[in-house]
Amino acid sequence: MSAIRLNGVCKGFGDGARHRRVIDDFSLEVAAGESVALCGPSGSGKSTLLNLMAGLVPVDAGTLILGHDGRSHDLSRLGESERTALRRRAVGYVFQFFNLVPTLTVLENVALPLALNRLGQRVPEARQRLEALGLGDRLDAYPEMLSGGEQQRVAIARALAHEPAIVLADEPTGNLDARHSEEVAQALFAEARRLGSALVVATHSAAVAERADRIVELVQ
Template sequence: MANILQVHNLVKSYSSGSKNLTVLHEISFNIKERETFAIVGPSGSGKTTLLGLCAGLDRADSGNITLCGTELDSLNEDERALLRNRNIGFVFQDFQLLPTLTALENVAVPLELQGAKNASGKGKELLEKVGLGDRVSHYPSQLSGGEQQRVAVARAFSNEPKILFADEPTGNLDAETGEKVEQLLFELNREAGTTLVIVTHDMELAQKTERILKLKGGRIVENQNSAV
């Protein structure tokens, strides 16, 4: 299978007062189409920074990233946004649902942005799949944390992304709820044939993916197939 994501010699640093802090040091790896992939490491190891760069949300100091056959450096901000809208799904630790929209409206937003017909019908179908068919008219404040994350998972798959980035998707959930969300994420992923990239500090979750990349101090210390 072809690579959907190619990362080569990525370096990223931030200014902190008078100091320059390098967060990522010459990071290189590839992810194949349909692969499930985990990025793990302790807090401050650069996991979330790396995910943001891979998804085109931020720019590296040096190195290059090719996502879905397009080199991100060659795109301006509008072109990057278009690439994300067409090809990428996101699931975040803090859900990031729009509070003034219902569950259904939150799921339908990416479809409407693409000008899809029957966005509402497809949104309902996805909410049924994640077990929230009876919550379509509820606002985020009326849903539990687990229900909000299931809405976020449904939204992430709504535009049929080629690749989905999940940043600590179970980080704000209790163990039982987190496990249900994990199952949904992997089930929908298999069904859709999406590439799944998960940033997590949870090794149990990481070991459910096909490959694990371990970071420490902004460097790759391991890049291996998992036991799955």
């Protein structure tokens, strides 16, 4: 069973004359444990595709199916609350900016998806992952006290804490220097691989894209 299957998906924004179709008849299949890099110029719809896969926005047409717990979930048929519940259980998301809740500490940020999924008993494991990512001495720090690279590593730890079937990352290294980009990309791909999660990364970085099993080029 595929982790993600998009078939003839369309998505646009705006009304009437101002309507703009961003995604037009797009199809893609990502297997469990596979990593895919979405590349393309700004405005080509990379972030929109990730938001569709996360169920943050509904599709206008086509089908979008996520595989989770041995079942297929057709997002195009789910309502907002069902999409939210599925996202909570099955998806981990890493953004380019503003990845962490500013009023929660590093450990609390990572514990948040666990708590939401009533998996509080796994917090010690999450702590160990943070230590493995070199953040063992920053557990009590608030996001504003971290560097950009540290913040992204925490975001990765949080996205994977509840061992989701699908990990989505939107320009995870977009605002990092080369050294930190390398560290973060390495951590993201390694962790997703370790958990057997499907990973879809939207990126402009060739170095990051090259780490993926497959590269999908989007055109405007």
